[in-house]
Amino acid sequence: MLVEGAVKAFSQILSPPFRRLLSLSLLLTAGILLLVWFGLTRLFNYYLSNHSISGSYPILDTLAFFLVGIGLFVGLAFLLPPVSALVSGYFLDEAAEAVEQRYYPNDVPGTPLSFGRSLLYGLRFAGLSLAVNIVALLLVFVPGVNLIAFFVANGYLLGREYFEMAAARFRPVADAEAMRVRNRATVFLGGLAIAALVVVPFANLLTPLFGIALMVHVHKALSRAEPAGQTQLSRRPAGSEVK
Numbered sequence: 001m002l003v004e005g006a007v008k009a010f011s012q013i014l015s016p017p018f019r020r021l022l023s024l025s026l027l028l029t030a031g032i033l034l035l036v037w038f039g040l041t042r043l044f045n046y047y048l049s050n051h052s053i054s055g056s057y058p059i060l061d062t063l064a065f066f067l068v069g070i071g072l073f074v075g076l077a078f079l080l081p082p083v084s085a086l087v088s089g090y091f092l093d094e095a096a097e098a099v100e101q102r103y104y105p106n107d108v109p110g111t112p113l114s115f116g117r118s119l120l121y122g123l124r125f126a127g128l129s130l131a132v133n134i135v136a137l138l139l140v141f142v143p144g145v146n147l148i149a150f151f152v153a154n155g156y157l158l159g160r161e162y163f164e165m166a167a168a169r170f171r172p173v174a175d176a177e178a179m180r181v182r183n184r185a186t187v188f189l190g191g192l193a194i195a196a197l198v199v200v201p202f203a204n205l206l207t208p209l210f211g212i213a214l215m216v217h218v219h220k221a222l223s224r225a226e227p228a229g230q231t232q233l234s235r236r237p238a239g240s241e242v243k
Helices: 002-013 016-049 058-078 080-088 092-103 115-141 145-167 173-182 184-198 203-225
Strands: none
Touching: 002 016, 002 092, 002 184, 002 203, 016 080, 016 092, 016 203, 080 115, 092 115, 092 145, 092 203, 115 145, 145 173, 145 184, 145 203, 173 184, 173 203, 184 203
16 A cells, blocks of 8 residues: 555656646745845845944955855755745645546545645644754764654654645544544554655655655545545546546
């Protein structure tokens, strides 16, 4: 189930619909970070122009501005995955729908999440991504035993978030959470696959799309294995239109 789902998820990331979503999210992410960088550099430049050191040691101003510019660039690069996760939160429903249409065209489609819930998921994904990246940075200086704790914790968190979002398209939030608890081992293993992608530089920008695509497949497989899930994913009547 998980291996097949991961292969399908990765292959679909390269498809035109997912490339479009990835391009939109990265463009918006770059735009947000550029605005932040421009605002902070203007603010620092204003501070230097009004500080007493400016008149006496202009070369120090130049050096300080240069160093701050580099520091901001590194800091914003570190924020790239969390901001990307926040922006991608607005597209994850569309990504889940694309997976359903391609691999499960005869199933009843999921119900798109409300704007408020999509915003909530986006904020949760961004916060989680930021926490994961901070921990990953700290683990560079820590012996390997903590790397296991990193994957265990984030396998649980990432698996929970993406699975519940995929499941919430078909069932109430409380039912989605209960289903995740019943199948905690499978969801956790799926979360480990997502966590493995998180620690790969630049590839971690694919995490939101890969995570939701993988968990759509996991939710579909688990739903078919549960008697109660048969009513949630019932087949379309013959000849009915696929949206």
